[in-house]
Amino acid sequence: MVFAISAVVAGALLGIPALIAPKRYSLIKMEPFECGKDPVALPEGRFAIKFSTIAIFFIIFDIELLFVWPWATVFRSLGWFGFSVMLVFLGILMLGFLYIWQKRGLEWE
DSSP: OHHHHHHHHHHHHHHHHHHHSOOOOOTTTTSOOOTTSOSSSOOOSOOOOHHHHHHHHHHHHHHHHHHHHHHHHTHHHHHHHHHHHHHHHHHHHHHHHHHHHHTTTTOOO
């Protein structure tokens, strides 16, 4: 039952915008741009990617908490097996953190 409700909600979230979205596209509307930047101006140089790296870093650890919270509620019943599996999971996430740190994504200049 929960799966059916989830499927209906997901279908609605994907289908309704397609039905009510404007259909008149133009070159300016289809041009990609960053928030806070003028989409028509010429680029002033290389765009610093550091903000995107920090955003991905935040998402990685936000998703980590999504998995850690249910694990913490049943921690005692899982025993050492559950503890070791969580250590492996956290180790994989730390690889992402080390990658960002190696690429100097945490430094603001």
